Amino acid sequence: MSNTVLPTGPVVRTPRVSLRVHTRTVTGVVVLLVVAVVLAAMALTLGDYRLSLGQVVGALTGSGSRAQQYVVVGLRLPRVAVALVVGAALGVAGAVFQSLARNNLASPDLLGFTTGAATGALVSIVLVGGGPTGTTIGAIVGTLVTALAVQALLGGAVGGYRLVLVGIGVNAVLAALNNFLILRTDLSTAVAAQSWLVGTLNGRSWPEVLAVAVALVLLVPIAVAGSRRLDLLGMGDDVARGxxxxxxxxxxxxxxxxxxxxxxxxxxxxxxxxxxxxxPQLARRVTGTTGPGMVAAGLMGAVLLLAGDVLGQRLAAPTQFPAGTMTAAIGGLYLVWLLAREWRAGR
Structure with missing residues (x-):
């Protein structure tokens, strides 16, 4: 009878917690995808010219009537697509800025980056008379200049509530500058600029979808690849360098x-x-993660913007509210709740 030698040493147990978090993350992403598809289907069927889901599918496959194809493919589908890609871009950008600043309030609209983009676009519209390409370039340049200005005012520090306070101040100055630019131009240009400033998806078509989609394809992989390093930055610069x-x-x-x-x-x-x-905050709650979660944040942003647009179209139909107005109203309530929660937690 042979002797059996049992292995010695500590017993390695399966990390069940990690597996559970991973499963919840995948589940959360799948749920967000399903919600986005359902909202897209609603947006394609609802409206003054109501269509069934079968009629929408027929229009998309080319078997529907000419009127149905025009409404679905020519009007509603570009609007849905631009809501999805723009919402995804904003969601990823929010995750980037909140991770960089290590502050949940550090979003581009509160820090002045969105207002800076609007300033750059207004300069192109009002002073230069640029078209869509000039507006895009102006918005990107305006955002970059705003980011440099915020960084200079911070004096090299990037975190905490100091960033939020500086960003709020820069945002107020840029908002005043935007109003000045509108007041100094002619009436027709001012009306066009003001209607653009409310943030609307009306009249958006495939060129806007293509421009944002290309940016997502080029930039989101970079953000995803750097999400792990951003997570380590949250532990402090010295630890990250180590x-x-x-x-x-x-x-x-x-x-x-x-x-x-x-x-x-x-x-x-x-x-x-x-x-x-x-x-980004809602995405972390859905997926159960603590890191940047770029993909989930992008999906959540797409869901939020598309939901805001659908709600704006149908809440007081036939009157339509711009998507920017609806997201501002919903986001304002969320911000009040978030600040009250942070205050109760003593943060």
Whole structure:
């Protein structure tokens, strides 16, 4: 009879917690995808010219009537697509800025980056008379200049409530400048600029979808690749450097990614409030993660903007509210709840 030698040493147990978190993350992403599809189907069927889901599918496949194809493919589908891509861009940008600042209130609309994009676009519209391309370039340049100004006022510090306070101040100055630009132009240009400033998806078509989609394809992989380093930055610069993270390079690259996403999204539809603020936080609650979660934040942003647009179209039909107005109203309530929660927690 042979002797059996049992292995010695500590018993390695399966990390059930990690598996559970991973499963919840995947489940949350799938749920967000399903919600986005359901909202897109609602947006394609609802309206003054109501269609059934079968008629929408027929219009998309080319078997529907000419009127149905025009309404679905020519009018509603570009609007749904631009809501999804712009919302995704804002959600990812919000996750980038909140991770960089290590502050849940550090969203581009509160920090002045969205208003800076609007300033750059207004300069192009009012002073230069630029078209869609000039507006896009102006929005991106305006966001970059705003980011540089905020960084200069911070004196190199990037975190805590100081960033929020500086950003709020810059945002107020830029909002006043935007109003001045509108007041100094002729009436027709001022009306066009003001209607753009409310953030609307009306009249948006495939060129806007393509521009934002290209930005997502190019920039989101960079943000996802850097999300792990951003997570390590949350532990402090010294710890991140000790783990091999190039802190300054990571900040610059991710900041440029966030700036470009905000600029392109704002140029496409105008300033959209609070999507970038709420999307990353809600995504973390759905997926159960503590890190940046770029993909989930992008999906949540797409869901929020599309939901706001659908609600704005049907809440007081036939009167329509701009998507930016609806997201601002919903986001304002969310911000009040968030601040009250932080205050109760003693933060």
């Amino acid at each position: 783990l091999g993270v190039t802190v300054e390079r990571t900040r610059v690259v991710t900041l440029l990614v966030g700036v470009a996403l905000v600029g392109v999204a704002t140029a496409a539809v105008g300033p959209i409030a609070f999507v970038a603020l709420a999307a």
